[in-house]
Amino acid sequence: MSAETAKSSTESDVSGLDYEETELKLGLPGSSRIAGSELERKRGFSETVDLKLGGSGGCNLDYLTAESSDTRSSGAGKLPANKAQVVGWPPVRSFRKNALKSCTYVKVAVDGAPYLRKVDIEMYGGYQQLLNALKEMFSCFTIRNSPNNNERRLVDPLNGTEYVPTYEDKDGDWMLVGDVPWKMFVASCKRLRLMKSSEAVNLAPRAPQID
């Protein structure tokens, strides 16, 4: 545990981010902290990449793979997230629906593609469904699992270019999709961008990419 803590303080020096106030709770996957704790620290992009490339499998905070433990907070008696939603039921006007969860409608941009799409991220039960939807939307992609670091990347089979799903959060930081619990992601995501993975690695944590 202490080794991890030491590592985190080094990282905060490097990135210039001040995390003294926030507690970093590292725990084994499946521990209770996963369910949307407010004290979770938000990590910048390069830290995430570092953690993953370093193969720190012991404390895997990648929620892309922790999907099964990511349950909705609403509790018992819930139907699985992939149950078919009936169109127009309950009968609430889209204007009202959108107004109440307006934060969950986000634009999706793909590096190199001229068009934008919009998705309602709250419609999806988790990261896997979101990625599947993105795959369908920009139908040229396939999802590839990178074997060494449990990341999911989207690949354009025509030219083999890998895309990494990233998002801009409420503070304007660009983050890697899958970094935080699903619910927290839904609450903080403002925009999605499928970034070419070659660019993604170079992205500094506090430099938002402006299109």
Place this chain on the structure above:
Amino acid sequence: MREERSEMSENGDGDEGKDVRWSPDPGGTAPPKCRAAAGSPGGAAVPPPPFSDQVLENVLENVLCFLTSRGDRNAASLVCKSWYRAEAQTRLELFIGNCYAVSPARAIDRFRRVRSLVLKGKPRFADFNLVPMGWGARLSPWVAAMAPAYPWLERICLKRMTVTDADLALLACSFPSFRDLSLICCDGFTTIGLAAVAGNCRHLRSLDLIENDVEDDEDEVVDWVSNFPPGKTCLESLIFDCVGCAVNFDALLALVARSPFLRRLRVNEHISSDRLYQLMTRAPQLTHLGTGAFSSSVEVGDFEESLESAFHSSKSLICLSGFRDLAPEYLHTIYPVCTNLTSLNFSYAQITAEQLKPVITRCHNLQTFWVLDSLGDEGLQMVAATCKKLRELRVFPLDATEDSEGFVSDVGLAAISEGCHELRSILYFCQRMTNAAVVAMSKNCQELVVFRLCIMGRHRPDRLTGEPMDEGFGAIVKNCRKLTRLAVSGLLTDRAFAYIGLYGKLVRTLSVAFAGDGDLGLRYVLEGCPKLQKLEIRDSPFGDAGLLSGINHYYNMRFLWMSSCKLSLSGCKDLARQLPRIVVEVIRDNSEDDNSDAVGKLYLYRSLVGPRNDAPPFVKIL
């Protein structure tokens, strides 16, 4: 009880309380008896002097201009040819409940002096994405026809129409006396159209945009507020809470400052509290205020006092809405106006009972209350305890999904029924309900005109007894003698429909979803409810036999919508064949097989002009 099969009348819509059904033939002659009676006092069958008809019509016109209700006017126009002509010349407000029931040309030909038009387009289920884009209800042919024909047009109110920027521009330039524009649940226009209206309607009194889809591309937003002409305006009402993009605040502030007659101002969510108070101080005479976000990204500072002070000075406020991103810590600023409020809309604010308490306990005069179910049964109990004059209650779901938790239940409904005996209209979304609570409401709230209960989980029975919700809805139709609008939900058998057919003698609008056992249910309603005008049904096991049981009734109705029921193409064709003046539309979804006999969506309506010529490819008119 079977209705006589009747010819459909041009006047058919809005025959409130009138049973007159026959239709005059505009091209033919009136029965001679009528003429003689009008022209000669003796009543003998002698041809009258040539000018007396004209004199009588002039007299009639002067009398008929006092008739304002369209039901009365419809009846008056059926007396005889003279009355028909006189009424046509004096009708100032034209109400068209279905834009496809009549053509622009025909409407203009009959009514020559219209000053005000109300026009409704798409069926209501379009609000819930059941009608594909491009279905129709375009304003364009109407504006094009009216521009030369009604130069003195003052008012247009549209609901569920597709309105383009070009339409708005043409409208703004064609009617020099134009004063009131009201767009409700419309789409197709952007800030470009708004700019045209603002800039060209020199006598604009009201611009009311309510729940429209106004989504500009970010790059193409136009500063429409700046387009209002300089100098004092006649503006009395400016409602733009549905406009998705931010407006030029300085221009808005200046506009409000030079609009001394402004009474209603509802701003969109981009106006934060620190800006709201500035608007309020320039318009202390406001009666209706839409508060925008009611929060601020700016540090809490002096403006909170200013906001408080602004509410203190707003002596005339009776209606508050907005609260689109409510910061609960600012709620106390509205306390000064609570006691005068007759209408409060918190339906975009995720407010809890605790947070609501200090507000609602001050609202003794509240008549209309819209709220999210986040207030819970406890919050509803507070409402019931204080708002004794409540007439309209709408409780919307915070989480509008079928399997959401639901924060209100039968407990809240029962509480309201016990506290609010003046209730006329209720819309209630919940997950758990009992027959007992609904029965209680039917007995306590005898003034109910509108009862819409939506149990979000499909086919849910009474949560205590496990029984269908038949008895509850049955009690509503039986005990609420003034009921005209009903929406049902939960587990329902044919018995519920039997009750509706038996007791729902005044019901005009009925919404059914996921209910019933079979055709008999539909038959009960169609044969039992003489006043039925609008029937919308989805996902219920009604088939061709049920559909055909309404043959004697469809000419008296505005429309019938049936989607995801058990209808077949052959059945619908059969109906279309038997009812020549009904337009029968079958709407296809993409996924449907073209050759299948099953009908996904049926929309039928009476029309004087036959099948429309603007139907898109996915609409088949039988």
